[in-house]
Amino acid sequence: MLLRKAPDVRYSEITPRELYLRRREFLQGAAGVAVGAAAALSPLGVARAGAQAQGRAKLPNVKKSPLSTAGEKINSYEDITGYNNFYEFGTDKDDPARNAQKFVTRPWTINVEGLVKTPGPIDIDSFIKPHALEERVYRMRCVEAWSMVIPWVGIPLGDVIKRLAPLPTAKYVEFFTLNDSKQMPGLRVPVLDWPYREGLRMDEAMHPLSILAVGLYGEVLPNQNGAPIRLVVPWKYGFKGIKSIVRIRFTDKQPRTSWDLSNPREYGFYANVNPSVDHPRWSQGSERRLGEFFRRKTLMFNGYGDQVASLYTGLDLRRNY
C-alpha cells in the first residue's frame, strides 16, 4: 500500500543540497577554495557550482545525439523523478524521491577491477571528463509492464570501456551499486542480496546505444534516478539499468545479477525486452506508457531491434531470457 503524506517542509525552504554538501568547505577556508577550484575544472563541477541556489544544476555543453529516439512524447520531469524503482531507498515508487534527498554523490569513486590494463579507483569527475556529454532520448520499459520516454544525458559506455582498456580475455562487464546502509535505508531490509549488481556481455556493453547516464533533462542526474552515474541499456528491461555505480569489473565468466539471484525462474541474465517471452507475473505483450490510458503493444527489443538484434543471432532468446 502506498501511504501518501505531504512533506513537512517545502523543498524551497530546505538548504540547497549542494550548499549543505559543501558546508565543510566553508569551514576549511583555504582548503575549501582549492577543492572548489578543482571541482570547477570538471564540467559537472562547474554546473554544480553555478546552480547551487536552484538545487537543479544545468549541465554545460550537452550535444544532441543522432542515436536519440525520435517521434516520442517525452515524459515529464515529475514523472521521471517521482516514480522510481530504486530499492536501496525503499520499495515503493515514491520512496526514492523522498529518501534519496540527502544522498551524497561527491566525492565519489569508481573502482575498476578484474581483467583490465590498469585496475584501481577513479574519481567520478575524472571518469566522466574525457567524454563529451550527449543527450539520448530513450524509451524505458520496466518489467512491470509500464514505460516512459526519458531524455538522458550521458556518455557512451563503449568509449569508457575503450579508455579503461580491458584485457582481450574479458568477456563480460559487471557493475555494482553503492552498499551504504547509512545513506540507503532500503539496504537494511534483505529484499535483495545486496549490493545490487548487474552485468552485460562485452559486445552489448560496447554497443553505441549503451550509455552511462549522468544527467536528465539537461541537468545533473537526480539522486533517485541513480546519481551520480548509472547504466542505461534501452533494449533491456529497466532493472538492467544499475544505479549509483561504485565498481566496474571485467570478467571472463557470465556474472550473476541481482534479480536473477533473487528469482532465477523469473529473471535471466539478458533481460531483453521481449513481448513473446512472458513473465509469470506480467504479460509482456503490452505495456502502459505513463501518461497514456490505453496499453500499447510492446516492441521486440523495446523497438531497438534494427540496431541490436544482430547481437543475438543464433541465441535462443526463449531460453536466454
Place this chain on the structure above:
Amino acid sequence: MTRFTVIRWTIFAAALVPAAALVYWLFTGNLTANPIDFITDWTGTTALVFLVLSLTVTPLRRLTGWNEVIKLRRMLGLFAFFYACLHVSTWMVLDWFFDIASMASDVVKRPFITLGMTTFLLLVPLALTSTAGMIRRLGRRWTQLHRLVYLAAITATIHFWWVVKADVREPRWYALAVVILLTFRVWWVWKPRLHSVH
C-alpha cells in the same frame, strides 16, 4: 441514538474514507505517475483490510463477551466486497479496457491473478446471501456457505504475496493476521473434541 448506533455509523463513515481519498487524489493529481496501478493496489489492499476486519468480529465477541459487535460483521464483509468490486473493475476497465482475451489469458497464465479471481468469485455468493431473507431461508446451510470466507482470506493473502516482486514485508502482516484469526476457528472446533476424548 444508542452508543452502538454511533459506533456503527462511525465505522460506516470510516469505511468510505479509502474510496473518498481516491476521488480526492484524483482531483488533486496525487495518484502518482501510474494512477491505474495505484488505484489497483489501493482498492485491493483496502478489500483485504476489510476481509481481515470481518474475521476479527467473532473472536472479539467470544474473547470479550461483547455480543453486539456481531452486528458489524455483515457491514465489514460487504465493504470488503465493495472494495473487491472496485479492484476487479479497475483491472477490467482501466487496466485492460474490456480486452477479454488478454484478461482471460492473465487469469489462466498468471497464478496471482488466478487466485485473485478465485477470491472474488468466492466473495460473490457471500455478498448475494447476506440479506436477512437469505439468512432465514438458508438456515444452517447459510453458516456452512459462509465458511467460504476463510478460504477467501487465504487466497486473497497469497494473491497479495505473489504480486509483490521481492519485498514481502507488507503481505507478511496480512498473512500473520489471517493465520491468527483462522487459528481461533480451528481451536474452537478441536478443543471440545479433545475434551471429549479425555
